[in-house]
Amino acid sequence: MLFACMLVAAAISSCTKNFEKYNTNPSGITDEELAVDFKSIGAFFASMQNPYSSAIPLEVGDLGMGGTWGGYFMNIYPGPESVNYFLFGGQYSLFNEGYGNIMAPVNEIKRRGARESAPDFWAVALTLKAHNMQRVTDIYGPITYSEYGKGGVSAAYDSQEKIYDTFFAELDTAVTNFKTYIAEHPGATPFKLFDKTYGGDYTKWLKFANSTRLRIALQIV
Structure with missing residues (x-):
């Protein structure tokens, strides 16, 4: 029995010995290399600048959902779904875009310490976050915002008043x-x-941040 226990212990230790060494790609990019020119955080901005320029979110959010519910358009598709309010699976696409392409990258940028190490990059992240997530909360109402990224299997929804603040x-x-x-x-x-x-011009990003602030303010006037 003792021999069997020793054998199991040896097997377990051998499985983890030099684990990092054997599971690291020698041709891969190191953390030190990613730190050059802010690539370790900059790589997460690609998806953040795309989500609402693609066809599906634009069609669904602005036309299919906003336009139809607002009475600007009427769907003539005689399908099995609602022909009056254009309800279909894509109605959740903006929700998914907001969390997959905005909240997740911002959370990772924050986790990597950009708030302290690169406050200018953090400013861009916050601007894009507010600009895009305003559309999400305006469509869906209360959403998870302040509790996002804190772990756990569930997260509380914030009121729109708290989100706007x-x-x-x-x-x-x-x-x-x-x-x-x-x-x-x-x-x-x-x-x-x-x-x-x-093109990296922060004077223009500053104007965009102020314009976003004004646009959000107009929603509560």
Whole structure:
């Protein structure tokens, strides 16, 4: 019996010995290499700049859902689903886009320490987060926002009032970060490699953050 236990213990220890060494791709990119030019956090911005420019979210969110429910359009498709309110499986696509392409990358950027190590990148993340998630909450109402990314099998839904207050707080942080970086590093464009919109020009991102803040404010006037 003792011999059997020793054999099992030896087998278990042998399975984990040099585990990292044998399970690391020698040709892969290291964390040190990813840290160069902010690639370790910049790589997560690609999906954040795409979600609402693709055909499905635009068609479903702006036309199929917003336009039909708002009375601007009427669906003439005589299918098995509602011909009056265009209810179909795609009605959840903006919800999925918001969490898959916005909230998840922002959470990872935060986890990697961008708030402290790259406040200018964090400002871009907060701006895109507020800009895109406003559409999600305006369509679906209360959503998980402040509790997102904290772990567990469930997360509480925030009221729209709380979500909007958080939008303004996040955009205040973004605007402050942009202004500080522009003042301390005039003309610098560290985000250019990952920027699909403004070529890394933070003066334009600052305007966009302020425009987003104004657009959100108009919803509660």
